[in-house]
Amino acid sequence: MKSAQYIREVPQRYRLEAGKCTGCGKLHFPPRLVCDGCGSREFEAATLPRQGTLLTWTVIHAAPPQFSLETPYVVGIVELDGGVRLTCQVADCDPEELAVGAPVELVFRRIKEDNAADIIQYGYKAVLRRE
Ligand SMILES: [Zn+2]
Missing domain, CATH: 4.10.1060 (ZNF265 like)
Known part of the structure; x- marks a missing residue:
């Protein structure tokens, strides 16, 4: 990028x-x-809003090169309160504990390093809300 x-x-x-x-x-x-x-x-x-629910997800085993060290990881579609949907990584979870409609919130995390541009990219990931 x-x-x-x-x-x-x-x-x-x-x-x-x-x-x-x-x-x-x-x-x-x-x-x-x-x-x-x-x-x-x-x-x-x-x-x-940072809070929403998990609509669907998949476990990535074969990733593009910049994410290959992180496999397997989960990517999901989250519907935020208010209706906006976005695709992001679902972090800090065992895929076995995920469920449609599970409450999640977005947190700020390191996404990847772009060595060519000398940038460490940050962005949002979803984590399960554990009450
Ligand atoms: Zn309009």
Whole structure:
């Protein structure tokens, strides 16, 4: 990843910043240029809730080279409170304990190092909420 692209994505990666349509209120994550709800091009920044539920997941055994040392790991689709869905790694879990609808929250973690650009990337991962 080029460093300029990385810097551009920092608000999403680090602050879970979504684009909230000022026309209809729909949240878009990642932010987009045109609302698919009403066609508006006007957005304001909105921070996504960190809590949600696990919709589905898969265990990755054969990963791209930059993640090969982490296998096996879990990638899931999370629906945050409010309805935004995103794909992310599900960390600190045994896949056997995962369930559809399990409560999760997003935490901030190291994602990978990009040695070519000399960047350590951070971002969000989901973990199970254990009450
Ligand atoms: Zn809209």
